[in-house]
Amino acid sequence: AQSVSQHNHxxxxxxxxxxxxxxxxxxxxxxxxxxxxxxxxxxxxxxxxYFSGDPLVKGIKGFExxxxxxxxxxxxxxxxxxxxxxxxxxxAAMNTGFQKLVFGTGTRLLVSP
Amino acid sequence: KAGVTQTPRYLIKTRGQQVTLSCSPISGHRSVSWYxxxxxxxxxxxxxxxSETQRNKGNFPGRFSGRQFSNSRSEMNVSTLELGDSALYLxxxxxxxxxxxxxxxxxxxxxxxx
Numbered sequence: 766a767q768s769v770s771q772h773n774h775x776x777x778x779x780x781x782x783x784x785x786x787x788x789x790x791x792x793x794x795x796x797x798x799x800x801x802x803x804x805x806x807x808x809x810x811x812x813x814x815y816f817s818g819d820p821l822v823k824g825i826k827g828f829e830x831x832x833x834x835x836x837x838x839x840x841x842x843x844x845x846x847x848x849x850x851x852x853x854x855x856x857a858a859m860n861t862g863f864q865k866l867v868f869g870t871g872t873r874l875l876v877s878p
Numbered sequence: 879k880a881g882v883t884q885t886p887r888y889l890i891k892t893r894g895q896q897v898t899l900s901c902s903p904i905s906g907h908r909s910v911s912w913y914x915x916x917x918x919x920x921x922x923x924x925x926x927x928x929s930e931t932q933r934n935k936g937n938f939p940g941r942f943s944g945r946q947f948s949n950s951r952s953e954m955n956v957s958t959l960e961l962g963d964s965a966l967y968l969x970x971x972x973x974x975x976x977x978x979x980x981x982x983x984x985x986x987x988x989x990x991x992x
Contacts, residue, residue: 808986
């Protein structure tokens with residue numbers, strides 16, 4: 766069955782610390798990968814996506830993610846977090862040809878000033 | 879461009895009632911997907927409509943249904959509400975024809991079933 770796993774449920778960091786959130790997927794066939802963010806009181810927003818090509822993708826607000834096919838992973842990174850990055854982060858996957866996103870359980874990030 | 883809009887934003891219903899939620903996609907987007915978000919189950923796919931046809935369906939009971947109109951606006955209906963249907967219902971739109979495409983989410987409708 767298709768699934769997405771996020772191993773860190775809660776992460777607490779100080780400002781300027783580096784961030785890496787893990788995401789692993791279990792999918793057959795070609796997969797498209799996404800990271801979405803949900804800031805407090807706001808709706809889901811797209812951070813970045815991988816469809817094909819360069820496995821290192823850059824998104825908004827300084828975030829990036831690396832697609833490692835051999836590890837079935839799509840980890841999210843940011844070199845230096847800010848207080849405003851406090852949010853819940855969701856990894857999601859989609860098979861090409863199907864408009865069905867399968868989400869991970871989310872990671873709540875708290876950045877202390 | 880205006881984003882995805884959902885109405886109403888909040889709803890309170892009682893068990894056994896039915897409810898209809900509405901979603902207006904981004905202009906030009908023809909695919910509309912619906913998701914249920916709960917603290918226990920996270921985000922789960924309900925169904926997707928494209929050109930007024932349901933293309934994909936998640937693992938939800940038949941009490942959950944939807945439709946899409948010719949202007950791509952979509953409605954979702956839940957009949958015979960149960961307490962467990964309390965959730966944030968999210969709508970997402972995309973251009974998507976035959977390939978995977980990025981989905982853009984609305985603010986959601988928070989449904990509380992008493």
